Amino acid sequence: MAHGHDEGAAPDDVRTHLRQHGLRYSRPRAAIVSFFREEDRHVSAEDLHQELQARGTALSLSTVYLNLNVLSDAGVVREFQGKQGQKLYDSNVSPHYHLIDKDTGEVVDVPAPTVDGVPLGTFLKRTVEAATGWELEEPKVHLRGRAPASADDGGD
Numbered sequence: 139m140a141h142g143h144d145e146g147a148a149p150d151d152v153r154t155h156l157r158q159h160g161l162r163y164s165r166p167r168a169a170i171v172s173f174f175r176e177e178d179r180h181v182s183a184e185d186l187h188q189e190l191q192a193r194g195t196a197l198s199l200s201t202v203y204l205n206l207n208v209l210s211d212a213g214v215v216r217e218f219q220g221k222q223g224q225k226l227y228d229s230n231v232s233p234h235y236h237l238i239d240k241d242t243g244e245v246v247d248v249p250a251p252t253v254d255g256v257p258l259g260t261f262l263k264r265t266v267e268a269a270t271g272w273e274l275e276e277p278k279v280h281l282r283g284r285a286p287a288s289a290d291d292g293g294d
């Protein structure tokens with residue numbers, strides 16, 4: 139077995155990971171999961187399509203879309219909306235919120251604040267469920283605004 143880092147995660151590892159989420163192993167899924175493991179960032183389907191192509195994994199854009207949806211439904215990646223409302227995908231499925239810069243579209247992770255020891259979203263969900271009897275999905279919180287000006291913003 140080679141230990142080269144250009145191979146990404148070991149195939150067996152990816153296979154196990156997919157199986158744990160009830161998914162069959164396929165080459166597109168393996169390529170996408172490997173990408174997220176190495177890069178851990180927020181990408182659109184188009185970005186991912188290009189990134190994979192640059193790595194020599196030629197998948198059609200529709201294949202990338204389809205598999206991102208499958209992985210999202212299975213909870214392997216998380217879907218959220220970027221600056222323009224476009225779908226972005228995140229390999230970090232732990233409770234956190236996104237700060238989205240209105241100007242640049244930059245996305246920054248911020249840990250979910252907790253209330254009574256549970257993440258804010260979970261607290262909101264439980265409280266409203268208890269009050270109404272509804273069964274709710276985990277709320278999606280998007281925080282839009284502007285990043286602080288960088289220190290070297292002085293110009294000439």
Ligand SMILES: [Zn+2]
Nearest residue numbers: 228230236247
């Ligand atoms: Zn994130």
